[in-house]
Amino acid sequence: MSDDTIKSLSPIVLPPLPYADNALEPVISANTISFHYGKHHKGYVDNLNKLIAETEFADMTLEKIITETAGKADKTAIFNNAAQAWNHTFYWRSLKSKGGGEPPAVLKKKIETSFGSVDACKKEWSAAAMGQFGSGWAWLVLDGGNIKVVKTANADSPLTRGLKPLLTIDVWEHAYYLDYQNRRADYVNAVIDKLINWSFAEDNLK
Numbered sequence: 001m002s003d004d005t006i007k008s009l010s011p012i013v014l015p016p017l018p019y020a021d022n023a024l025e026p027v028i029s030a031n032t033i034s035f036h037y038g039k040h041h042k043g044y045v046d047n048l049n050k051l052i053a054e055t056e057f058a059d060m061t062l063e064k065i066i067t068e069t070a071g072k073a074d075k076t077a078i079f080n081n082a083a084q085a086w087n088h089t090f091y092w093r094s095l096k097s098k099g100g101g102e103p104p105a106v107l108k109k110k111i112e113t114s115f116g117s118v119d120a121c122k123k124e125w126s127a128a129a130m131g132q133f134g135s136g137w138a139w140l141v142l143d144g145g146n147i148k149v150v151k152t153a154n155a156d157s158p159l160t161r162g163l164k165p166l167l168t169i170d171v172w173e174h175a176y177y178l179d180y181q182n183r184r185a186d187y188v189n190a191v192i193d194k195l196i197n198w199s200f201a202e203d204n205l206k
């Protein structure tokens with residue numbers, strides 16, 4: 001990721017939202033953002049800082065904490081909070097006011113090579129978001145030279161599978177329940193069509 005704020009050492013910081021809390025309306029309300037960013041995301045960061053204080057993880061970057069604790073049964077709480085802290089910062093950057101539309105040229109070509117068309121990519125991504133049973137994330141990632149769709153459960157991250165995240169959509173209920181109740185498909189499709197920040201994905205290709 002190009003911005004170094006996500007890599008800052010302990011205490012892990014809650015990066016500022018990259019836009020005003022009402023910037024994603026009407027797709028995502030300021031009310032949802034106030035809970036999702038101000039309570040959930042902040043909670044993961046605060047919990048993580050408590051868990052890593054005076055441990056071997058206190059001087060590690062967030063990415064390092066995630067890869068060091070992944071799959072270790074006695075480090076689950078640290079992994080979950082670290083990955084959720086990272087995932088949320090990445091999610092906020094995956095969205096923007098007046099997003100959606102056509103991807104920029106370089107990314108578009110890569111999507112067409114990998115999926116056949118931008119529409120096919122969006123369809124597969126949306127289906128993955130809908131197909132994630134329970135809480136999790138639906139991602140576009142770079143796998144070698146190809147763009148792929150992957151879904152992860154709970155806090156799990158493509159970073160631990162050697163994949164490079166390009167964009168993500170949070171499909172935990174807290175991401176959409178205040179605005180959409182149980183209608184996850186309406187939330188996911190509105191995010192892809194109206195908020196997704198294709199330029200951020202193109203930056204992440206580099």
Ligand code: MN
Nearest residue numbers: 040170172175
């Ligand atoms: Mn969330």
